[in-house]
Structure formats: structure tokens, C-alpha cells
Amino acid sequence: MTSPYVGRSSRYEVTTPPPADGSTRARAGRLTLTHGVVETPQFMPVGTNATVKALSPDEIKQAGATIILSNTYHLYLRPGHERIARLGGLHRFMDWDRPILTDSGGFQVVSLGDLRVVDEDGVTFRSHLDGSTHRFTPEVAIGAQEALGSDIAVAFDQPVFPSSPRAVVADATERTHRWAERSISAHTREDQALFGIVQGGLDPELRTASTRFIAALPFDGICIGGLAGDETPAERDETLDIAIPLLNDDPRPRYLMGLGSPADLLEAVHRGVDLFDSVLPARVARNGQLWVPGGRLNIRNSAFQDDPGPVQADCPCLLCTRFSRAYLAHLFRARELLAYRLATCHNLTFTLDFMDRIRAAIRAGSFSTSMPGLRLRAGRITGGEGAVQSA
RNA sequence: GGGUAGGUUGAGCAGGUGGUGAGCUCCGCUGACUGUAGAUCAGCCGUCUUCGACUGUGGGGGUUCGAUUCCCUCCCUGCCCA
Secondary structure (H helix, E strand, O other), X not given: OOOOEEOOXXXXXXXXXXXXXXOOOOOEEEEEEOOEEEEEOEEEEEOOOOOOOOOOHHHHHHOOOOXXXXXXXXXXXXXXXXXXXXXXXXXXXXXXXXXXXXEOOOHHHHXXXXXXXXXXXXXXXXXXXXXXXXXXXXXXXXXHHHXXXXXXXXXXXXXXXXXXXXXXXXXXHHHHHHHHHHHHHHOOOOOOEEXXXXXXXXXXXXXXXXXXXXXXXXXXXXXXXXXXXXXXXXXXXXXXXXXXXXXXXXXXXXXXOOOOOHHHHHHHHHOOOOEEEEOHHHHHHHOOEEEEOOEEEXXXXXXXXXXXXXXXXXXXXXXXXXXXXXXXXXXXXXXXXXXXXXXXXXXXXXXXXXXXXXXXXXXXXOOOOOOOOOOOOOEEEOOOOOOEEEO
């Protein structure tokens, strides 16, 4: 179908195109970056502070990760992107020798709420750490990412909540376009790919215009931003169905920023997305929610205190191969640090294994959204015999 | 045995010197979390018919229109002295 995309420092090849019958836009591919190869569709665990919380690099690999995401804003503030550069770059600093994508800090424009002011040139932030004032522009964000030395840098953008008024979305989207052009101009590092970000909220016209605008620029990949916010799953699906067909003849990878639940991943792969990242599996793990086939369980529920079985019998992770539900329930109650590590190991193993199975199904021509049947909203494991209770 | 300080909802406390004690922190129960200001946050946490009502300040008795408060008595706990 399409010939491979070959950029200065990255290459993307769709190895299994979507079927000709149009039943799905799901596709499998291979993204080659400076530090390695990433099979797609793929999920990137999030390591904001140059660490996937609670895990060592070996454990991140053990979970199956081939690429992780880190964050420019956080590392710029602490320990400082220049310090990391002096110490040999982000890969060496955190001892992760596989690909890294750095988010530009654009997301913090929304997540930091009232700690920032946006103007045409950039964003003035108050540090969430000490209240000090900092200035982020496309040039600063790109420069910091070049200092970090990630495999993929991302353009500086201005996301807004999907529910924002149209005028707000339009304003932020148009500014994101201008910042995209400035991000390209500022980017010089030849061993680093640069992805652009589509905005446009839920508005069909704005989303269409943004997709066309960003796709027309010489980025190495297309991020779909401004989702995974307060939109409904249906609104998200409709938005993807508007944006992605516009990229049908585009050879570059498509990355939906911020999505993480298995059901969400499945729907988005079906709609043609190649890359994902999300804090969700790791965060909910730290809060006691374990993902298993058919649903999820809250290990803090009292029923698990007497449950001798593993969280998931056929899971190869550190938690499931060696410890019981009862033990993990105890660790959470005691607030022992091992609880967070074991739970994170499991949820990332589960998520990455889920992506493995999605890729295998695509390659085998058997992909469908009902395939593995992992709809976290549909079932809740309540303990004891591991019975699934329908919600 | 004498003295003294106490006894408040699982635990620990606050308060209350005659007229609303269900207030706090733990513990416990449940839920949320999607480009990480998050090992966090929210709700519940005496009973019930739960937008409210009722009960509850160690037990019993007394004074009073009214007692957690004042009086009597008993029980229990800590400390000091024998």
C-alpha cells in the first residue's frame, strides 16, 4: 500500500496494512529510531521524572516495554535538562537504552491549571515545585528535548479540554499550528525525530483543518492531541473517525496522546492509531487497581485478604509468578513500597501483553474490537474465586 | 486501704463548669484515576424508614421544666503513698 516513511533519524514501515474490505483501519508496523525498533501498535509507559514510577529499567523491560515517554517540563525544572545533557543525556542518566519519546510540556499547559498564562509567543509557568516563574516557548521546548536527547521530540502545543467552547478550541488550535512551524524551525538535532501535534478539540471542522495543517508539515509522525480528556468515548471515536481517514495516504506513524485503558486502546487501534501512552495503568496500579482478562480488581477490597491465588494465573510478571492476592492486599494495607512496584509490574505487563496480542491478531488478519474482550468498564473482579461480576 | 487523675461513637483525642456532644485523626468500607503538581483524591465510617429522625458522655439513683455538667453510690483504669 504505502511505501515506508524515511526521515533523517526515523523510519516507519506499515508491515500489515488494513484489510481492503474496510472492516478496520487497524494496521501493524515497525518504527525504527535511534535507540531501537518499535513494533506498532504499541504502548509507551510514562516515565515523567526520568523514571517509570516504582520500577527499575530492568523491570520496565521485563514488562515488555520497547519505548517509554518522559517529560520535558518536569526534567527542565528538575534536575534540569542541561544537567542531564552534561551527564550524558537522558538515556544514560536513567540507564534506559531503548527509545524514548519526550512530551514537549504542552500538556502541562492544561494540567497545571492556574499556574500558567498563555500568550502568542509561549507560556509563562509557575513551577509546581517552588513557585518560581519559567517561560516555555516552542524554541525552549525543542531545545530542552534536544538536550535530553530523546529519540522522538514533540512539538510544543496548546491543548485544551475537549469540552472547551469552540472559540477557545479554535484559538488554541491555530496557535498550536504556529507553534508547530516554530518547533520545526527550532529543531536541529539529526539523531532525533520530531512529531507534530494535531488539535481541534471535538469540532469536526477544526479537527479536520488541524489534521491537514499538521500533516502538511515535515514532521516524522503525527500526534493526535486534545483527547483523553473529558470527552465521552463516543465523541473520541467520532473525532478519530474524522482525523485518521485524512491520513490514509500518509506514511507516517499516528500517535494518540494519553490513552491507556485496554478498551480504549482496542477502539483506537481499530480506528488506525499506531502509538499510545498513558499514565493510567501505572497510576491505578499504585492505587490498588489490578487489570486482568475480563475486568479489574481493587486489591484493597477486604475479600482479597484471604485469597491465596495469584492476581492473574497465566501472567508472567513478578507479582503473579510469586505472590498471592492476599500478600498484595497486605502490602497495600501496610503501605509497603513493594506493593506499588508489584502492582505496577503487573499492570504494565498486562497492558504491553495486550498490545502484543493486538499486533499478533492484526498480522494474522483476525483483529476485531471484540477480540480479547477486555472491557474494564464492563466487569469487576470481587475476589474469592475470582468470579466476574457484571456491572 | 489512703490519695489523686481519669472513663466521650473500633483506637486515640477535642469539646462540654444546667438549655445544640455524631467534631477531628487513625483504623475500617467503597469508589475514582487516561500526553503524572497523584504511593493520590473523594464518599462512607452509632442506629434507622438517611434532603431527615433517633440514640449516645462507665452503671444505677437523685435534684431540676431540663443533667455530659450539680449531688449520692457503685464499677473500671493510670499514677503516688501505704
